[in-house]
Amino acid sequence: MSAWFSPDSIDDALALIERHPDARLIAGGTDLLVRRRSEMSDIPLISLERVAALQGIEEVREDGMLAIGAATRIAELAVSPLLAANAPLLQRAALSFGAPAIRNMASVGGNLCTASPAGDCLPPLHALGAQVELIARAGRRRLPISDFIVGPGRTSLAPGEIVTRVLLPSRDRFAWQAYEKIGRRQSLAISVVSFAALLRLDDEQRIAEAHLAWGSVGPTVVTAPELANWLLGKPLDQSLIDVAAERARAAVCPIDDLRAGADYRRALAGNLLRRFLRRVQHG
Amino acid sequence: MSEIVFELNGEQTKLAVSPTRRVIDVLREDLKLTGSKEGCGTGECGACSVLVDGQLRLACLMVAGQLDGHRLTTVEGLGESPLGAKVQTAFAQAGAVQCGYCTPGMEIAAVDLLSRQPDPSRDEVRAALSGNLCRCTGYVKIIDAVCQAADVLNASEDAQS
Numbered sequence: 001m002s003a004w005f006s007p008d009s010i011d012d013a014l015a016l017i018e019r020h021p022d023a024r025l026i027a028g029g030t031d032l033l034v035r036r037r038s039e040m041s042d043i044p045l046i047s048l049e050r051v052a053a054l055q056g057i058e059e060v061r062e063d064g065m066l067a068i069g070a071a072t073r074i075a076e077l078a079v080s081p082l083l084a085a086n087a088p089l090l091q092r093a094a095l096s097f098g099a100p101a102i103r104n105m106a107s108v109g110g111n112l113c114t115a116s117p118a119g120d121c122l123p124p125l126h127a128l129g130a131q132v133e134l135i136a137r138a139g140r141r142r143l144p145i146s147d148f149i150v151g152p153g154r155t156s157l158a159p160g161e162i163v164t165r166v167l168l169p170s171r172d173r174f175a176w177q178a179y180e181k182i183g184r185r186q187s188l189a190i191s192v193v194s195f196a197a198l199l200r201l202d203d204e205q206r207i208a209e210a211h212l213a214w215g216s217v218g219p220t221v222v223t224a225p226e227l228a229n230w231l232l233g234k235p236l237d238q239s240l241i242d243v244a245a246e247r248a249r250a251a252v253c254p255i256d257d258l259r260a261g262a263d264y265r266r267a268l269a270g271n272l273l274r275r276f277l278r279r280v281q282h283g
Numbered sequence: 284m285s286e287i288v289f290e291l292n293g294e295q296t297k298l299a300v301s302p303t304r305r306v307i308d309v310l311r312e313d314l315k316l317t318g319s320k321e322g323c324g325t326g327e328c329g330a331c332s333v334l335v336d337g338q339l340r341l342a343c344l345m346v347a348g349q350l351d352g353h354r355l356t357t358v359e360g361l362g363e364s365p366l367g368a369k370v371q372t373a374f375a376q377a378g379a380v381q382c383g384y385c386t387p388g389m390e391i392a393a394v395d396l397l398s399r400q401p402d403p404s405r406d407e408v409r410a411a412l413s414g415n416l417c418r419c420t421g422y423v424k425i426i427d428a429v430c431q432a433a434d435v436l437n438a439s440e441d442a443q444s
């Protein structure tokens with residue numbers, strides 16, 4: 001048996017962390033409790049479930065960003081009107097996540113902290129340019145998601161720190177947003193390759209802005225900024241699409257594992273970009 | 284041990300239990316409510332599905348402390364609501380039960396769906412049950428049962444209005 005704490009404010013949570021330095025934070029428990037069975041059943045748990053300040057999605061007045069509370073459930077992302085207007089690709093990711101019961105339990109902050117290369121929120125959050133807000137007794141800090149996730153299962157979360165919010169800059173100017181997940185089946189599937197994209201065309205149908213991100217094809221999300229920059233100002237035609245897909249295959253660094261081989265993943269990464277650009281091309 | 288207070292199938296319940304004990308173990312071993320099944324223990328099969336405040340959750344990935352102050356419905360309490368009773372009748376009539384291991388979870392997931400969406404399409408039913416595995420039926424009759432329950436539900440509402 002181990003201790004269980006369920007604070008209702010961030011201050012109380014921080015005080016508990018200080019008093020129980022060996023404790024683990026738990027949000028939805030869909031990663032932690034799976035591992036806990038085998039490894040760590042004596043470790044005290046501090047639940048973030050009842051901390052109201054970590055729940056929900058709202059607009060931040062000062063800087064026009066959207067703030068998603070770290071303990072917000074994946075199911076809530078899927079139905080949020082604010083996300084529908086700003087970041088529909090994150091909603092697509094939420095709907096491809098696990099199965100309904102998992103979506104009712106799993107949180108976006110848990111997905112970030114688990115930092116799985118296959119985490120479904122991660123490619124959309126990279127493409128959106130999300131920032132991660134952290135709090136500790138010493139104060140708050142904010143960092144880009146690409147600095148927060150540093151390796152497979154590794155983040156720059158310091159001991160005693162809590163993820164409080166994920167902040168999204170305004171992205172409603174991107175008429176084209178996509179998230180696609182290729183798995184072994186439709187439901188309860190870990191992605192073999194996932195792909196997130198935001199794209200905007202100018203009046204002459206040239207690419208004005210693009211953000212791309214792939215999951216499950218490297219130790220962390222692959223964003224290929226050189227490829228995104230290379231697209232800028234170019235007219236979206238068949239030859240561009242062919243070269244872009246080729247460059248995407250070169251940009252990713254997948255591995256062989258139980259779910260798929262590296263060559264297959266590389267081919268998929270290119271084809272997902274190709275399919276997306278074709279859809280944009282045909283309007 | 285600590286005391287948790289929650290509503291279990293409509294009854295206020297006080298329980299002295301380790302707050303980090305899995306809800307599936309509290310149900311099956313402490314409370315002898317063996318309707319909820321453990322298939323995988325890792326969130327992949329849905330056999331342990333329960334409703335917490337009317338929302339679908341998995342009892343194998345929850346601990347007792349999370350129940351404190353909440354409303355828990357298991358398959359044992361499902362028949363007490365008109366919706367739950369209709370779902371259970373439909374499962375029996377449609378031949379949706381073979382070995383029965385998945386049935387409690389399937390019925391819980393069906394009630395979760397129909398309480399939000401009383402008139403679902405077949406695809407919506409499939410999506411709502413997509414976290415529940417069945418090794419016997421091939422799913423067709425389970426989906427038939429949920430659609431039948433929806434028809435009965437809507438017919439009885441039409442009759443009332």
Ligand SMILES: Cc1cc2nc3c(=O)[nH]c(=O)nc-3n(C[C@H](O)[C@H](O)[C@H](O)COP(=O)(O)OP(=O)(O)OC[C@H]3O[C@@H](n4cnc5c(N)ncnc54)[C@H](O)[C@@H]3O)c2cc1C
Pocket residue numbers: 024025026027028029030031032033034048070071096097098099102105106107108109110111112113114118119120121157161162163164188189190325326327
């Ligand atoms: C059956 C099943 C299917 C799944 N399917 C998918 C899927 O399709 N896609 C996918 O991406 N993932 C999937 N997952 C994995 C998991 O559901 C997600 O990673 C989920 O987002 C984790 O969130 P949680 O709230 O449950 O995390 P928890 O298990 O509560 O926590 C995970 C880790 O994050 C830490 N943590 C959580 N919140 C905070 C915080 N605010 N501050 C600091 N640390 C924190 C915890 O200490 C812990 O180390 C699946 C899991 C299961 C069991």
Ligand code: FES
Pocket residue numbers: 320321322323324325326327328329330331332341342343344
């Ligand atoms: S036992 Fe809980 S999902 Fe399988």
Ligand code: FES
Pocket residue numbers: 379380381382383384385386416417418419420
């Ligand atoms: S009836 Fe046997 S598992 Fe579904």
